Amino acid sequence: xxxxxxxxxxxxxxxxxxxxxxxxxxxxxxxxxxxxxxxxxxxxxxxxxxxxxxxxxxxxxxxxxxxxxxxxxxxxxxxxxxxxxxxxxxxxxxxxxxxxxxxxxxxxxxxxxxxxxxxxxxxxxxxxxxxxxxxxxxxxxxxxxxxxxxxxxxxxxxxxxxxxxxxxxxxxxxxxxxxxxxxxxxxxxxxxxxxxxxxxxxxxxxxxxxxxxxxxxxxxxxxxxxxxxxxxxxxxxxxxxxxxxxxxxxxxxxxxxxxxxxxxxxxxxxxxxxxxxxxxxxxxxxxxxxxxxxxxxxxxxxxxxxxxxxxxxxxxxxxxxxxxxxxxxxxxxxxxxxxxxxxxxxxxxxxxxxxxxxxxxxxxxx
Numbered sequence: 357x358x359x360x361x362x363x364x365x366x367x368x369x370x371x372x373x374x375x376x377x378x379x380x381x382x383x384x385x386x387x388x389x390x391x392x393x394x395x396x397x398x399x400x401x402x403x404x405x406x407x408x409x410x411x412x413x414x415x416x417x418x419x420x421x422x423x424x425x426x427x428x429x430x431x432x433x434x435x436x437x438x439x440x441x442x443x444x445x446x447x448x449x450x451x452x453x454x455x456x457x458x459x460x461x462x463x464x465x466x467x468x469x470x471x472x473x474x475x476x477x478x479x480x481x482x483x484x485x486x487x488x489x490x491x492x493x494x495x496x497x498x499x500x501x502x503x504x505x506x507x508x509x510x511x512x513x514x515x516x517x518x519x520x521x522x523x524x525x526x527x528x529x530x531x532x533x534x535x536x537x538x539x540x541x542x543x544x545x546x547x548x549x550x551x552x553x554x555x556x557x558x559x560x561x562x563x564x565x566x567x568x569x570x571x572x573x574x575x576x577x578x579x580x581x582x583x584x585x586x587x588x589x590x591x592x593x594x595x596x597x598x599x600x601x602x603x604x605x606x607x608x609x610x611x612x613x614x615x616x617x618x619x620x621x622x623x624x625x626x627x628x629x630x631x632x633x634x635x636x637x638x639x640x641x642x643x644x645x646x647x648x649x650x651x652x653x654x655x656x657x658x659x660x661x662x663x664x665x666x667x668x669x670x671x672x673x674x675x676x677x678x679x680x681x682x683x684x685x686x687x688x689x690x691x692x693x694x695x696x697x698x699x700x701x702x703x704x705x706x707x708x709x710x711x712x713x714x715x716x717x718x719x720x721x722x
Contacts, residue, residue, distance in 0.1 A: 388427050392435045395419040400442035408452040413443060413463050420467055424474040432471035440464050507621075510689055514624055521574075529571050536564040569601075588615045588623040589650070595631055596648055603638040611650035616712055617657065625686040626659055626708065629694070632679050633661035633706040641665025641704060652712070659708040668696060668704045683708075 396419050403412040416439035424432035440460050447455065543557035592609045599607040617623045630648050637643040643665035651658045680696060683706070687694035692710040699705045 385427065385431075388423065388431070392419040392423050392431075393438070395422070396435065396439050396442050399439075400446045403443060404446040404449050408447040408450040411443070411447075416440075416443065416467070417470060420471055421474055424471040425478050429471060429475040432475065433468060436464055436467035436471060439467065506685075506689055510625070510686070511621070514621075524571050524574055529568060532564055532568045532571060536561060536568060539564055588617050588626060589613055591623075591627050592630055592648055592650065595627065595634065596646075599634050599638055599646065605638055605644050605646065607634060607638070607646040607648070609648045609650075611648075612652065615650055615657070616652060619690075622690045622710070625690045625692075626710070628686050629683050629706070629708050630659060630661055632683050633696075634663075636679050637661065637663035637665050637704060641667070643703070655712050657710045657712050659710070661706040662699060662703065664699075664703040667702050668698045 396416065399412055399415045399418070402415070406412065416436075420432050420435050420439060423435040440463055443463070444455060444460060539557065539561045543554060543561055546554045546557050589609075589611050592611065596607040596609040599605065615623075617626065634646050634648060637646050641663055643663035645664045647660075647662045649658075649660045649662065651660075683696075684694050687708055690710060692708050694706070694708045696704065696706045
């Protein structure tokens with residue numbers, strides 16, 4: 357049953373779409389009346405030439421249809437009356453022995469019913485068109501509102517990320533630094549007294565210093581101050597150094613010193629995409645070498661993160677799937693195209709392509 361209904365529904369949808377497009381074609385009232393009278397005259401002349409034995413009442417529906425669709429029901433009824441009159445005159449001119457007024461009346465009733473149905477169909481198509489336009493406008497407003505909410509959420513998340521990074525760097529980092537200094541002073545005092553606890557105090561200082569380094573790395577992961585100064589290349593280079601230090605692998609940044617990205621929101625999303633891809637490669641793909649590359653070809657900027665890990669898996673775990681969704685969401689926010697695929701036999705290539713607006717476009721926008 358479903359197999360038979362699908363083609364019918366598709367055909368009906370195509371018919372409605374064509375009717376909607378045909379309805380948008382408009383004629384002035386004067387041009388419509390002239391066209392209908394001309395068509396009635398042409399059909400009447402052909403009716404006269406074919407003789408009264410071959411009535412062409414069906415062909416008078418063409419001008420009546422035009423009047424009902426592009427005009428009004430009253431106009432269509434007027435054209436129907438004219439069509440009946442022309443049909444009778446053509447029969448008289450063709451030499452009909454007797455006029456069939458009963459047939460003429462039945463023809464007028466048929467024309468009137470046809471015109472009424474067509475006028476009603478026109479009204480229904482117009483109502484459908486209006487509802488489609490309203491729903492399209494509502495959908496467009498919803499899409500715009502969703503994009504605005506996505507940007508606001510991204511801004512709030514980025515602001516909270518920066519705040520947390522600053523808190524880690526400024527407050528916790530300073531606290532640990534003070535603790536390390538106090539532990540260093542304690543170690544020196546114990547060393548001056550030749551106390552046996554000097555080795556343990558030295559270990560304590562070492563552990564606190566490692567905690568300071570870990571805190572700084574975490575802070576740099578949450579917040580990159582270079583982005584605030586429009587330094588995307590510096591931020592990505594710092595990201596590569598941070599990945600190398602945290603995971604003891606070879607992570608290198610390749611790119612120009614000045615990347616033409618003036619929008620801080622765009623730069624932030626590109627940095628987050630590179631950060632997520634490089635971190636996933638180091639943590640989950642067991643990569644030993646990671647390349648972060650930025651190339652600019654005309655108005656297109658390409659960010660590529662290439663690793664030699666185990667490769668892009670066929671089935672993602674929950675953590676990897678979330679990271680990939682975050683990368684795609686960040687790319688969608690800035691209008692970029694993101695693709696993640698295997699790098700040949702092993703490894704993964706994550707590519708983000710973005711169109712950079714020219715100076716004239718930026719000046720026009722402002």
